[in-house]
Amino acid sequence: MRYTQEELVKKIKEEIISLYEGLIGAIFKELTARAGKEKAERLFDEVAGEIDCPALDRTPENKISLQGLREMEKDRIVSCCNGFISSLIVRSGEQGRGE
């Protein structure tokens, strides 16, 4: 199979979104296990609200949906998600408080 430039760019974006869906899903699962679902959801909502990335939403099944990122450029997707995840990681240290 051969890919045109356009097809390759599209494929790269899909793979990157898949990467972040996996990462963010795993983080949510970890935080839920440590701090409970309510605290994990609250933390996610707080951090998503703080960063400049309106495309991060939670679905009714409480999974993070990154579908809104598909319209963005690849570099913006990376910057947005890495900002979100790094903030989550630092804030998640606070979830160990008093557990």
Place this chain on the structure above:
Amino acid sequence: MNKEMKEYSEREARRKIALEILKAEEDLVSKVWERLLPILGEIILSAIFRRILRKVSKIYPLFSEVTVTGKGLDFKGAIKDHLEEETAKEIKQGFSLIISEIILFLSQMTGNILVSEVKEVITRSKRLEAKDEQRED
């Protein structure tokens, strides 16, 4: 060949995809390192990352050549040399484990620190209560 007309073989496409994923992950780890550095300091942070890498390398040997530097993780020549052989999937899984381990370590570490601080406060207040009771007697 006109850039717009260029086509990529399956192998070339796989390599490019894996490279882009690696770049995104490198950027993430750098951001995490920058955020944690002022909190934990370079020595502790390096020790944490080295420990995590040892654990991840046992499951994903690809990560055994990654090193810890003063700026985070160094992937030069390690994973990049193997992009044609290794799949993007293994790189993703390895990084996912690195991130999970960082979170686990942080929550255990801060939990332990804060639990011991709380214990100290409880012990001190009990001593004060005991002194007050003695005075009343």
